[in-house]
Amino acid sequence: MEKIPLLTPCKMGKFELSHRVVLAPLTRQRSYGNVPQPHAIFYYSQRTTKGGLLIAEATGVSDTAQGYPETPGIWTKEQVEAWKPIVNAVHEKGGIFFCQIWHVGRVSNSSYQPNGQAPVSSTDTPLTPQPRTSGEEATFSPPRRLRTDEIPQIIDHFRLAARNAIEAGFDGVEIHGAHGYLIDQFMKDHVNDRTDQYGGSLENRCRFALEVVEAVANEIGAHRLGIRLSPFASFMESGDSNPEALGLYMVESLNKYGILYVHMIEPRMKTSAVEISETPHSLLPMRKAFKGTFIAAGGYSREDGNRAVAENYADLVAFGRFFLANPDLPRRFELDAPLNKYNRDTFYILDPVVGYTDYPFLESSI
Numbered sequence: 001m002e003k004i005p006l007l008t009p010c011k012m013g014k015f016e017l018s019h020r021v022v023l024a025p026l027t028r029q030r031s032y033g034n035v036p037q038p039h040a041i042f043y044y045s046q047r048t049t050k051g052g053l054l055i056a057e058a059t060g061v062s063d064t065a066q067g068y069p070e071t072p073g074i075w076t077k078e079q080v081e082a083w084k085p086i087v088n089a090v091h092e093k094g095g096i097f098f099c100q101i102w103h104v105g106r107v108s109n110s111s112y113q114p115n116g117q118a119p120v121s122s123t124d125t126p127l128t129p130q131p132r133t134s135g136e137e138a139t140f141s142p143p144r145r146l147r148t149d150e151i152p153q154i155i156d157h158f159r160l161a162a163r164n165a166i167e168a169g170f171d172g173v174e175i176h177g178a179h180g181y182l183i184d185q186f187m188k189d190h191v192n193d194r195t196d197q198y199g200g201s202l203e204n205r206c207r208f209a210l211e212v213v214e215a216v217a218n219e220i221g222a223h224r225l226g227i228r229l230s231p232f233a234s235f236m237e238s239g240d241s242n243p244e245a246l247g248l249y250m251v252e253s254l255n256k257y258g259i260l261y262v263h264m265i266e267p268r269m270k271t272s273a274v275e276i277s278e279t280p281h282s283l284l285p286m287r288k289a290f291k292g293t294f295i296a297a298g299g300y301s302r303e304d305g306n307r308a309v310a311e312n313y314a315d316l317v318a319f320g321r322f323f324l325a326n327p328d329l330p331r332r333f334e335l336d337a338p339l340n341k342y343n344r345d346t347f348y349i350l351d352p353v354v355g356y357t358d359y360p361f362l363e364s365s366i
């Protein structure tokens with residue numbers, strides 16, 4: 001039988017992974033009242049294999065961190081307790097489970113904010129309305145620029161959320177520093193227009209991200225900390241004039257903290273394949289510079305996921321939509337079996353079953 005690179009073992013710090021297929025963090029909007037629900041036990045358990053790595057959906061660090069309906073948080077005791085049986089279900093099947101912690105920043109509306117206040121950000125420049133999968137248009141309230149003296153409080157929210165994640169039983173934490181959310185709003189020069197020590201130069205713009213990393217690493221240990229970055233992406237109007245420099249500066253700085261992994265989003269020059277070559281639009285320079293485990297994500301198929309591992313472009317590959325629609329994705333990759341098609345219309349509906357736990361396993365679809 002052919003050796004399948006994605007299905008070879010990998011050591012990630014102290015974790016012994018049985019394969020390299022990672023469940024990407026996927027917002028599902030089924031945590032009613034920002035509290036994880038029992039149906040998530042089944043959802044994550046379905047996608048667990050012994051020695052497989054799962055990254056939980058983006059989870060808010062505070063009541064100001066929210067920007068989407070029914071997304072989970074981890075800042076209250078109730079939320080921590082609700083996560084415990086979900087984490088236990090993954091562990092019972094031998095999986096390794098990380099919690100992605102986030103703050104959306106200006107990607108919010110005052111209706112999601114305590115007392116209807118303005119969302120906070122690195123800037124006071126508002127986002128333009130954005131189309132949603134449902135066909136509706138999302139509108140965003142004008143943000144309030146965080147004062148310099150308020151930033152340590154936001155950093156502390158990340159620290160406490162990380163502590164809560166460990167209390168809930170997670171094996172580690174992934175900081176969400178990608179996709180136009182708060183940390184990205186500080187890093188990217190198309191958004192960050194600050195004149196204090198958190199704005200201007202590349203070093204200043206990355207200061208907030210690295211202070212969050214340092215605080216969380218000090219709280220739970222760098223050996224169980226990862227971060228997701230998307231230097232090339234311009235999602236939510238968060239682009240950068242020199243994404244290569246941004247990505248390289250971040251991974252070189254992260255080396256100083258000795259964190260477990262970096263989870264990097266591919267340049268969206270291609271969506272179904274990846275160029276395994278050192279070009280201005282490649283993750284390869286960042287891969288070479290980073291000393292920990294390197295996870296690549298973004299439009300991967302079985303074929304180019306295998307190629308990424310075989311050519312040492314990445315240690316692990318995260319899959320989103322394919323894993324959403326194929327709870328047994330590693331098994332399908334092993335057999336090179338057909339994949340269920342995902343239904344984008346049900347990604348974010350509130351139903352606890354439809355488009356969530358009702359995708360068939362291989363045995364029940366043949």
